[in-house]
Amino acid sequence: MESTALLQKVTAGMAFRGTPASLLSSSSASSHVARIKLGSRSVIRVSRLSGLTVKATHLNAYGFGTMPHNSTALKTVNKAVAVKTETGSTATAQQGHELLLFEALREGLEEEMERDPTVCVIGEDVGHYGGSYKVTKGMAEKFGDLRLLDTPIAENSFTGMAIGAAMTGLRPIVEGMNMGFLLLAFNQIANNCGMLHYTSGGQFTIPIVIRGPGGVGKQLGAEHSQRLESYFQSVPGLQMVACSTPYNAKGLMKAAIRSENPVILFEHVLLYNLKERIPDEEYVLCLEEAELVRPGQDITILTYSRMRHHVLQAVKTLVSKGYDPEVIDIRSLKPFDLFAIGNSVKKTHKVLIVEECMRTGGIGASLRAAIMENFFDELDAPIGCLSSQDVPTPYAGPLEDLTVVQPPQIVFAVEQLCKH
């Protein structure tokens, strides 16, 4: 019963929401983060579900925010999973509102801009045009031209401009029309954005958010299919997060804006039209946390961004074959949520990483090293990693599909790993 219920959830296309809101904490020390009333309700609701055991974890123990790092408090294994009930109670199941991922991003942006007048958006065509992916549509009329600033085409310069504005009190959000164009801003990001807080001895903070769509799209060509997370992961001083569903997109956007550190928020070109029902109440997710998408016993599958959806597709097949994979959307690409990952590894003893990055020097490569270093004794098998090849993304459809990890490959890899 449990597996079919889970299977239904997966087929419904509504991903499990990781981490009920009550356990969310803002990464920054700011005291004005809204605490959410939703939390307690969802926890109670979840615990009434039959067939699913849920335990809350003390998420603050990860130690990024004001709470001290306290490993002894972390006795529990699972993160609580807020699950939509499809049995009975229709009233609670229809709460919230449905929207697409780019609308969720916009909602998050609007809420933050209303809340804090220093928040502004800088980028190409973000003003009256509404952004090339319509994330900022309608906002210029609402907030004015100065807060939705259209810039000339010079990524290095408008990123630098955002850094300068951040140092003098604003909280800019830089929108790259495509993540690949931010390679032009690499100098400002690597030499100044990540560094100036450190080299100034903490005098100048740079609370900016750099966001944009990246990843392999549908035949966009090599230059528009860049995966920049692998290039930026080495830069000290930056935080990186990747969103994958409307729920976490909105939550991460809000958290990133409130953070005092420079945050790069990776969106994916093909996920903008993903639809999901999200809560009406305000919620902010934690930037450093991973999301438990599907609890399981046999193997831990770590993934992020678009690959999460490929993994979930593969999971349908795997479940029908009798496997019980645990799927974790790592969300936080820098730093990794090794706490959640470690707990999962200790349970399943096998890891498969599914990512869209290139093989060499990708997120998967770093994650493998981190897991090996920290959880070597827990592993029964070498860490598997499925990633794109080290080739520029070709234009031709079938070739492009082959550079991205496909669900059958995931199924095969899981089967191989589970033989251990």
Next chain:
Amino acid sequence: MALIRRAGRSLSMLKRSSLFHGKQKKQRQQPIVSPSLPNLTPHLPSSLIRLQINTTYSAIPRGISSCSFRSSYIPNRLLTSEAQPKLPDEGIDDTQFLDFPGVKNTAFTCDLKFVSEKSEEVPCYRVLSELGEPVDGAKLPQMADALALRIYENMITLQVMDYLFYEAQRQGRFSFYMTCSGEEAAIVASAAALSNEDVIFAQYREQGALMWRGFDLQEFAHQCYSNSADYGKGRQMPIHYGSKKHNFVTISSPIATQLSHAVGAAYSLKMDRKDACAVTYFGDGATSEGDFHAAMNFAAVMEAPVLFICRNNGWAISTPITDQYRSDGVATKSRAYGMRSICVDGNDALAVYSAVKSARSMAISESRPILIEVLTYRVSHHSTSDDSTKYRSGEELSHWKVMRDPVVRFRRWLEGNGWWNRQKDTELQSHSRKKIIAAMMNAESMKKPPLSDLFTDVYDSIPTNLKEQESYVREAVAKNPNLYPSDVPL
């Protein structure tokens, strides 16, 4: 033949008025366009082209029916019942009408003529002669003796500090230094014209500006010695000063990155409606960087109150001006971006003061960027890692050092006014020398930053991965005490 020009308010003025108030943009006028007409400019937002039409036309050329642009202009005619003003009879040819979106105020020509690569001459503003006397016809800026003496004292202290710190580097007390010999007037006088609220984004040779703001000699020494009292906590090279309380942003080594920061800061100041501007210094070499061009363009488009002060000292390490750019100076470049500029004699402290002061008030009141080219000469080597005699003649160097010293020039003017004399000069020099040496000794004796400062401030709070790395390092130090100096705190 009369050529039709577009009249009316330019779009930028309209935009500026709504931008300056920073409020919700007022509704654009509804376009007066018949919906059945084809849109010849689909690549442009429709509001843009329609607005131009509504504000620019009071007259429709005759023969419009044969004009290929009819679709944009007929609606205006159809909706008005008033007679259009008569056009001059000199045979208006409807094909002479220039309305390409890319340019504003120009006309067609049938002469095949190229625009010359030589620009219109930009004169260089100065008010004092080389001998420190007011030039005929010059209007000297209002400068009280107190201010003038403060500027001079700053310049002397700066010179002494530069000399002593350079020697200290040669003695191995710290690893690097850059002097600003020959550019003291350019830097100190320009800083004197600013207010303390103006945010300075410097390149690396502007310690004079920081000194003007009140940065202590002791604080300079701490930064160069990278000890625990350094505001940067020992994380940056010498001369990469930064002080939030003095509104002087920490210097970052890559050239010209600070230009876009300044534009961003100006945008922030404009949003806050502060009576302050952003000021950025850079050298002639920086004008080749992509960041320079983009920042200039941005500042002009955003109408940001930035002062771009270019210390054109003739050399970028070993690259002379002739290998750096082909335009005639830097001030002339601003025209390309639609920006105002001025070229000033950088060795004339009064001229620099006057120019920067008036540029600043223009920048803030009119919300526009200004480029100020300050012509000077780099008497110093590029840095302590450079020996400039390798690429320039000793004669050139000694000429500028001896004959064209900006501090001496200003001193002559002070002496001419009876505000200064030789004795005061010697006293000032020896007094500064004593203070600086004392500061250096003090800085040298201070402890270096502790090991814990290696991991703080990377983020707002230390994440676990850095805590892990820190404990690893501490373990290594504990196990091998000979690896770590005993006098450095942990």
